[in-house]
Amino acid sequence: MKILITEKIAQDSVEYLVDRGFEVDQKLGLSQDEIKSIIAPYDALIVRSVTQVNADLVGAATSLKVVGRAGNGIDNIDVKACTAKGIIAVNTPEANIMAAGELAVALSFATFRNICIANEAARRDDFRRGQMIGNELEGKTAGIIGLGRIGSIVARKLKGIGMNVIAYDPYISGESFDRVGAKRCATLDELIEVSDLITFHTPKTKETYNMLDAEKIAKCKKGVRIVNAARGGLVNEQALYDALVSGQVAAAGIDVFDKEPSYDKAPGEQNYQNKLLELPNCVVTPHLGASSHEANHNVGTAVTELVAKALEGELVAAINMPSSSGNMAFLRPFASLAEKLGKIYYQAEKTPVRKIEVCYRGELAKQETGILTLSVLKGFLSALTTERVSFVNVRQSVEERGVEVVESKTTQVKRYNNLIHVKFFTEDGRELSVNGTVFGVDTEVLVTFFGYQMNFELAPMVIAMQNEDVPGIIGKVATKLGENNINIGSMHWGRKPGSGKAQSFIAIDEMVSDSVISELESMPGVLRVTQLDFS
Ligand code: NAD
Ligand code: MLT
Numbered sequence: 001m002k003i004l005i006t007e008k009i010a011q012d013s014v015e016y017l018v019d020r021g022f023e024v025d026q027k028l029g030l031s032q033d034e035i036k037s038i039i040a041p042y043d044a045l046i047v048r049s050v051t052q053v054n055a056d057l058v059g060a061a062t063s064l065k066v067v068g069r070a071g072n073g074i075d076n077i078d079v080k081a082c083t084a085k086g087i088i089a090v091n092t093p094e095a096n097i098m099a100a101g102e103l104a105v106a107l108s109f110a111t112f113r114n115i116c117i118a119n120e121a122a123r124r125d126d127f128r129r130g131q132m133i134g135n136e137l138e139g140k141t142a143g144i145i146g147l148g149r150i151g152s153i154v155a156r157k158l159k160g161i162g163m164n165v166i167a168y169d170p171y172i173s174g175e176s177f178d179r180v181g182a183k184r185c186a187t188l189d190e191l192i193e194v195s196d197l198i199t200f201h202t203p204k205t206k207e208t209y210n211m212l213d214a215e216k217i218a219k220c221k222k223g224v225r226i227v228n229a230a231r232g233g234l235v236n237e238q239a240l241y242d243a244l245v246s247g248q249v250a251a252a253g254i255d256v257f258d259k260e261p262s263y264d265k266a267p268g269e270q271n272y273q274n275k276l277l278e279l280p281n282c283v284v285t286p287h288l289g290a291s292s293h294e295a296n297h298n299v300g301t302a303v304t305e306l307v308a309k310a311l312e313g314e315l316v317a318a319i320n321m322p323s324s325s326g327n328m329a330f331l332r333p334f335a336s337l338a339e340k341l342g343k344i345y346y347q348a349e350k351t352p353v354r355k356i357e358v359c360y361r362g363e364l365a366k367q368e369t370g371i372l373t374l375s376v377l378k379g380f381l382s383a384l385t386t387e388r389v390s391f392v393n394v395r396q397s398v399e400e401r402g403v404e405v406v407e408s409k410t411t412q413v414k415r416y417n418n419l420i421h422v423k424f425f426t427e428d429g430r431e432l433s434v435n436g437t438v439f440g441v442d443t444e445v446l447v448t449f450f451g452y453q454m455n456f457e458l459a460p461m462v463i464a465m466q467n468e469d470v471p472g473i474i475g476k477v478a479t480k481l482g483e484n485n486i487n488i489g490s491m492h493w494g495r496k497p498g499s500g501k502a503q504s505f506i507a508i509d510e511m512v513s514d515s516v517i518s519e520l521e522s523m524p525g526v527l528r529v530t531q532l533d534f535s
Contacts, residue, residue, distance in 0.1 A: 001022055001023070001043040001044070001311050002022070002023045002024075002025070002041055002042045002043050002044075002063075003017055003022050003023070003024045003025070003042065003043065003044040003045075003046065003307065003311075004025050004027065004035075004038070004039065004042040004044070004045050004046070005024065005025070005026040005027070005045075005046040005047075006027060006028065006030055006035055006045065006046070006047050006050075006051045007028060007046075007047055007048035007049075007050055007051060007070070007263075007264070008028060008048070008263075008264065009046065009048070009070045009296070009299065009300040009303065009304070010296045010297050010299070010300030010301070012297070012300065012301075013297075013300030013301055013303070013304040014026055014300075014304070016301070016304050016305075016308075017304050017307070017308060020308050022044075022308065022311070025042075028264045029262055029264040029265055029269075032051070032052055032056075032057065035051060035057060036056065036057050036060045037060075039057060039060050039061045039064065040060060040061065040062050040063060041063055042061065042063060042064060043063050043064065043065050043066070043311055044064070044065060044066040044067070044068060044307050044310075044311055045061065045064060045066075045067050045068070046067075046068040046070055046303055046304070046307060047067070047068070047069060047070065047076065047077075048069070048070050048071050048290075049071060049073060049075075049076055049260070049287065050076070050260055050262065050263060051076065052076050053067050053069075053076060053077045053078060053082070053089075054078045054081065055078050055081040058078060058081040058082055058085060058087065059081075061085075061087070064085070064087050065086075065087060065088065065310070065311060065390065066087065066088045066089075066090065066307050066310040066311055067082055067087055067088070067089045067090070068090050068091075068303040068304070068306060068307040069089065069090065069091035069092070069303070069319075070091075070092060070299045070300065070303040071091065071092060071095075071096060071290055071299055072091065072092065072093050072095075072096060072097065072100070072150075072290070073203055073204070073230075073231060074089070074091055074203075074319055075203060075204045075231060077089055077091075077319070079319055079320050082320060082392070083320045083392045083393060084393065085393070086389060086390040086392055086393040086394075087390070087392065088310045088316070088318045088320065088321070088390055088391065088392055089318055089319045089320050089392075090303070090306040090307065090310060090316055090317070090318050090319065091303075091319055092298070092299050092302035092303050092306070093149070094149065094302075095295060095298035095299040095301075095302045095303075096289070096290035096292075096295035096298065096299050097149045097150045097153060098153060098292075098294070098295070099289060099290050099291065099292035099294065099295035100150045100229055100289035100290055100295075101150045101153030101154045101157065102153075102157070102292070103229050103255060103285065103288055103289040104150070104154050104199050104201070104227055104229040104253075104255075104289070105154060105157045105158065106253075107227045107229060107253025107254075107255065107283060107285070108137065108142070108158070108197055108199060108225065108227050108253065109137070110251075110253055110283045111197075111225040111226075111227065111250070111251035111252060111253045111281075111283060112134050112135050112136070112137050112140075112197070112225060112251075113134035113135075114132045114133075114134045114251070115283075116280075116283045117132055117280050117281070118132045120280070135196075135250075137158070137161055137162070137163055137197070138161060138162035138163065139162060139163070139164070140163055140164070140196035140197060141163065141164045141165075141166060141194055141195050141196050141197070142154075142155075142158045142163040142164070142165050142166070142195065142196070142197045142199065143166050143167070143168070143185070143191040143192060143194070143195030143197065143198045143199070144158075144165065144166070144167040144168070144169075144182060144199055144201060145167070145168050145169070145188070145191065145198065145199070145200050145201065145202055145211070145234075146168075146169055146200065146201035146202030146203075146208075146230065147167040147168075147169040147172060147176055147177065147180070147182060147201070148169070148172070148201060148202075150201045150230070151167065151169070151199075151201030151202075152176070152179070152180045154199055154201060155167060155180040155181070155182045156180050156181075158197075159180070159181050159182075163197070164183075165180070165181065165182045165183070166182060166183040166184075166185050166191055166194070166195065167180075167182040167183070167184065167185065167191070168184075168185040168187070168188050168190070168191040169202075188211065188216070189216075189219060192212070192216055192219055192220045192224075193219055193220070193221070194221065195220070195221065195224060196221060196223075196224060196225065197224070197225045197226075197227065198212070198220065198224060198225070198226050198227070199226075199227040199228075199229075200212075200227065200228045200229070200230040200231075200234045200235065201229075201230050202230055202231075202234065203230070203231065204230075204231035204232075204233060204234065208231075208234050209233050209234065210233060210234070210235075210236045211234055211235075212226070212234065212235040212236065212239070212240075213236040213239050214236065214238075214239035214242065214243075217239050217240070217243045217248060217249065218248070220248070220249070222247070222248055223247070223248075223249075223250040224248075224249055224250065225249070225250055225251050225252065225253070226240065226249055226251075226252045226253070227252070227253040227254075228252075228253070228254050228255065228256060229253070229255035229256065229285075229289045230256065231256050232256040232257040232258040232259070232260060233257075233258035235252075235254075237257070237258050237274070237275070237276060238275075240252055240254075240276065240282075241275045241276055241279065241282075244276075244279050244281050244282055245279070250281065251281040251282070251283065252276075252281070252282045252283070253282075253283045253285075254276060254282060254283070254284050254285075255284075255285045255286075255287055255288055255289050256287050256289075257274055257276075257287075259274075260287060261274075261286070263286055263287060306318075314332070315328065315331070315332055315335045315336075315371060315375070315391070316328070318391070318392065320392045321370075321371060321374065321391050321392055322368060322370025322371055322374070327367055327368070330367065331367060331369075331371060331372065332442075333438045333441065333442040333444065334364060334372055334418070334420060334438055335371060335372055335375040336375070336442070336444060337420060337436045337437070337438055337444040337458070338358075338372045338373070338375035338376045338379070338420055338422075338436075339375040339376065339378055339379035340379060340436070340444060340458055340534045341376055341379065341420060341422045341434045341435075341436050341446075342375065342376035342377060342378060342379025342380035342381075342382075342422065343379035343380070343382055343383065343532070343533075343534060344379075344434050344449070344532060345380055345383075345424050345432070345434075346380070346383035346384060347383060347530060347531070347532045347533065348450070348464060348530050348532065349424075349426070349432065351426040351427060351428055351430070352426065352427045353380075353403055353424045353425065353426055353427070354402065354403060354404065354425055354426070354427050355403065355404040355405075355406065355424075355425035356376065356377070356380065356398070356403060356404070356405050356406070356422065356423070356424055356425070357405075357406040357407075357408065357422070357423040357425070358372070358373050358376050358405075358406070358407050358408075358420065358421070358422050358423075359407075359408045359409065359410070359419075359420075359421040359422075359423070360372065360407075360408075360409045360410075360418075360419070360420060360421075361409075361410055361411075361412065361413055361414075361416070361418065361419040361420075361421065362411060362412075362413040362416065362417045362418040362419060363411075363417060363418050364409075364418045364419070364420065365409035365410055365411045366411065369407065369409065370407075371391065372420065373395075373405065373407050374391045374394050374395060375391070376420075376422055377394045377395055377397075377398045377405065378390075378391060378394045380398065381394060381397055381398055384401070385397070415447075416437040416447065417437075418437055418438065419435055419436070419437050419447070420435065420436050420437070421433060421434075421435045422434050422435070432450045432451075433448065433450070433451075434446065434448065434449055434450065435447045435448040436458070443457055444457070444458045445457050445458065446458055446505070448494075449464070449494070449503055449505070450503070451496045451499075452494040452495060452496045452502070452503035453494045453495065453496075454492060454494040454503070454505065455492060455494070456490075456492040456494075456505040457490065457507075458534060459489055459490065459507030459508075459534070460533075460534050460535035461507070461508050461509070461510060461511055461531070461532070461533055461534070461535060462505055462506065462507055462508065462531070462532040462534070463481075463504075463505070463506040463508055463512065463517075463520070463529060463530075463531055463532075464503065464504070464505055464506075464529070464530050464531070464532055465477065465503070465504045465505075465506065465520065465526060465528070465529045465530075466501060466502070466503050466504075466526075466527040466528040466529075467501070467502055467503075467504065467525050467526045467527055468500065468501060468502070468525040468527065469495055469499075469500050469501055469502040470525055472525075473502075473523070473525045473526065474491070474493065474504065476523060477504070477506070477520060477523065477526070478491070480516075480519060480520060480523065481506070481508070481512075481516075481520075484512065484516050484519075486508055486509075486510075486512055486516065487508065487509045488506055488507065488508060489507035489508065489509060490506075490507045491504065491505070491506050491507070492504070492505050493505070501527065511531055511533060512531065517529050517530075517531065
């Protein structure tokens with residue numbers, strides 16, 4: 001499978017993908033149009049913040065299955081467009097937050113102590129320190145806008161240097177403010193009117209774009225310092241320029257721009273213009289927040305692992321999939337089982353289904369099981385369509401086929417600590433169900449099948465046979481398979497009490513021909529034979 005990487009990520013992560021057998025092309029500095037013109041054959045695309053994975057690019061990406069955002073913000077990914085095409089979008093939200101938080105603190109120091117102005121002056125042989133006097137941070141008020149992962153790191157660090165920390169974030173609980181010792185501001189104005197330092201840590205949204213404009217800057221304390229290491233455009237650049245010139249804002253530390261330059265081109269290879277670059281009291285860094293060796297390593301490792309696993313069909317935490325509260329390790333074997341339970345129906349039955357109900361019992365009921373339900377649906381749909389169905393668009397595809405999907409949970413257990421119970425309600429009014437559980441770490445076991453009690457360890461290929469519950473049939477079937485040179489891995493049979501029928505599951509090494517199935521079906525006492533492919 002082919003992976004395109006359009007922005008720089010750690011080299012050892014690229015090698016990890018190559019070692020895992022992927023064909024990797026790292027092409028840096030391409031324009032959007034160039035990326036669009038080459039994207040068609042790629043199965044995965046890995047980007048940082050510059051490449052715009054918009055509807056236009058997604059439209060041209062006919063083979064794309066996974067988009068990996070090497071980093072945190074997802075404002076350059078059109079998640080809706082990806083979802084509509086079944087493309088899994090993954091990012092690495094935790095991997096660079098320390099680096100970004102530390103850069104915001106570094107920019108804060110730089111703006112209070114004129115570090116960059118002094119550095120440049122000294123190199124021009126100008127050592128007149130009297131012209132470079134700054135202010136101390138201790139005892140001043142730091143206003144943090146957006147108290148999420150990075151905002152909280154910054155809050156803790158600024159508190160540690162003796163600043164009075166206040167924050168504005170209407171979307172989080174009071175506890176989050178208490179945890180970092182920040183006073184909660186009810187409004188943005190409440191924060192900006194008293195802050196000596198304002199630092200931004202929100203995503204770029206319709207609400208946050210230009211949230212500090214000329215009108216708001218006028219409300220700030222005269223001589224305020226402003227830091228933006230979050231996303232370009234949160235502070236209106238023209239308004240900031242004017243305020244830096246007038247002195248309303250004493251200094252700014254800007255890591256991100258409304259329109260970003262290329263971060264891969266050498267000097268002279270692009271003509272990037274931004275008026276903020278003209279001002280000595282504006283300290284500028286080239287979107288450097290995540291650029292520590294530690295973060296590069298973390299981000300590269302995290303994104304390449306996620307992309308590789310997603311391409312290999314493993315369940316990964318994705319932006320456009322239900323969250324799993326980080327409990328992937330526990331859920332992963334159940335997801336694999338769930339997909340197999342979903343796969344059983346159309347291999348064993350032909351009547352259309354009008355409703356699927358998935359019930360989780362035991363410990364599982366305490367988990368976020370959305371991804372398990374999607375796994376059931378993925379398995380269910382696999383027999384019906386050749387169009388690409390992934391975790392991200394499977395529910396929509398099933399519902400578009402008129403199948404209602406219901407999920408229920410109970411912590412009550414009977415025989416098994418955990419159970420996935422899938423009921424298929426057919427259009428002719430029947431209810432057929434399959435139950436399964438996981439023993440040990442990853443042993444997937446089918447415990448009921450359409451009313452028959454089983455205890456069958458699921459194998460990649462299985463013959464499912466319904467027969468009269470009379471002596472002698474199993475032996476004859478085994479002999480018939482032997483005569484056809486078919487190796488049996490294991491065999492299990494279960495009964496439906498009072499029905500006079502039994503159900504056998506036979507694990508085989510390879511799928512058998514239709515003629516063998518017909519031979520088995522023509523044997524006395526054998527009622528029905530189907531093959532189940534879980535490979
Ligand atoms: P996060 O999701 O953990 O936190 C964002 C916080 O902003 C949330 O608590 C949210 O409630 C709050 N928020 C949203 N809208 C708001 C509004 N209108 N007013 C106030 N608060 C609002 O995100 P994070 O991981 O802390 O990242 C913060 C920002 O930093 C993002 O924009 C991310 O893209 C950016 N980032 C930049 C760099 C860099 O290299 N400069 C590196 C990593 C992250
Ligand atoms: C991020 O959102 O992770 C950062 O902006 C870093 C980056 O994209 O390089």
